[in-house]
Amino acid sequence: MIGLVDYHTHTVLSDGKNNHEDMVWAAIDKGLDEIGFSDHVCVKPVNWAMSTVDLPVMTNQIMVVREKFQDKIKIRSGIEMDYFPGKETEIKEIINSVPLDYVIGSVHFIGDWNFDSDQSLYGKWSNDKLYEMYFRLVHQAATSGLFDTIGHLDIIKNFQVYPESDLSDLFEETIRILAKNNLVVELNTSGADRPCGEFTPGRMLLEICYKHNIEVTLGSDAHQQSQVARHYETAVDLLKEIGYTEIVAFENRQRKKIRI
Ligand SMILES: [Zn+2]
Numbered sequence: 330m331i332g333l334v335d336y337h338t339h340t341v342l343s344d345g346k347n348n349h350e351d352m353v354w355a356a357i358d359k360g361l362d363e364i365g366f367s368d369h370v371c372v373k374p375v376n377w378a379m380s381t382v383d384l385p386v387m388t389n390q391i392m393v394v395r396e397k398f399q400d401k402i403k404i405r406s407g408i409e410m411d412y413f414p415g416k417e418t419e420i421k422e423i424i425n426s427v428p429l430d431y432v433i434g435s436v437h438f439i440g441d442w443n444f445d446s447d448q449s450l451y452g453k454w455s456n457d458k459l460y461e462m463y464f465r466l467v468h469q470a471a472t473s474g475l476f477d478t479i480g481h482l483d484i485i486k487n488f489q490v491y492p493e494s495d496l497s498d499l500f501e502e503t504i505r506i507l508a509k510n511n512l513v514v515e516l517n518t519s520g521a522d523r524p525c526g527e528f529t530p531g532r533m534l535l536e537i538c539y540k541h542n543i544e545v546t547l548g549s550d551a552h553q554q555s556q557v558a559r560h561y562e563t564a565v566d567l568l569k570e571i572g573y574t575e576i577v578a579f580e581n582r583q584r585k586k587i588r589i
C-alpha cells in the first residue's frame with residue numbers, strides 16, 4: 330500500500346459510519362500515503378448528504394486531523410458532488426466556498442430518480458436507454474468544468490444492469506469527452522462489494538481510458554473504517570495489466586503523479 334491514496338471516503342458528516350479520526354487510523358493501518366475525504370454534497374435535499382452549513386464544519390474537522398496526524402499521513406479535503414444539469418451555478422458556488430484538494434463529480438440521479446439506491450424504476454426503460462441517459466449526464470458533468478474526477482464511472486451497472494447491445498460507440502464517446510475535458514477517472518473499488526461484483530469502471534472502460542491517455546486515481550468509497558483501501562492489491566494489479574504505471578494525487582486542485 331506504500332505510495333497509494335484513497336480519495337473516496339465518507340464520514341458521519343454524510344452517510345459514513347465513522348468520524349474523520351477513525352478513518353485516518355484505518356488509512357494509517359493500511360499503510361496509505363494519503364487519505365482524502367469526500368463526503369456527499371447534493372443540491373437536492375437528501376438525508377445522505379451534508380447540508381451546506383456543514384461545509385465549514387467539514388473543513389475544520391479535516392484541519393484538526395491534518396494537524397494531529399501530520400507526521401503519519403497526508404490528509405486531503407474533497408467532496409463527492411452530485412451533478413444535476415442546470416444546477417451548475419449553484420454547484421460552482423458550493424465548490425468555491427470551501428478549500429478543496431479535489432472535487433469528485435458523481436451522477437447518482439437520472440431526473441429525480443436515484444438509480445444508485447432505488448431499484449423501483451428499473452424496467453421502465455431498456456437497459457440500453459438507461460445507459461444512454463446515464464452517460465449523457467456524465468458527458469454534461471465532464472463538460473461543466475466543475476470537477477477534477479468522475480466518480481464510479483459506470484455505476485449504472487450497479488444492480489447488474491448491463492447493455493442489451495454493443496454500446497462501444499457510447500463508451501468511446503464518453504471517454505473522448507472525458508479526455509477532452511481533462512478529467513481524471515477514479516478506479517472505485519467498492520463495486521466489487523456491490524451487486525455488480527466488479528470495480529467501477531470495469532476493465533473494458535479502463536482499457537479505453539488508457540488508450541485515450543486518461544489519468545486515474547484510486548478510491549474505495551469507504552463508508553466505514555474496514556472499507557478503507559478495500560481490494561487495492563487487485564486494483565493495482567488491474568491497472569498495471571492494462572498498462573498504467575502511475576496514478577494521480579491531488580493538492581489544492583493541482584495534480585501530481587505517483588508511480589504504482
Ligand atoms: Zn457515489
Ligand SMILES: [Zn+2]
Nearest residue numbers: 337339409550
Ligand atoms: Zn461515495
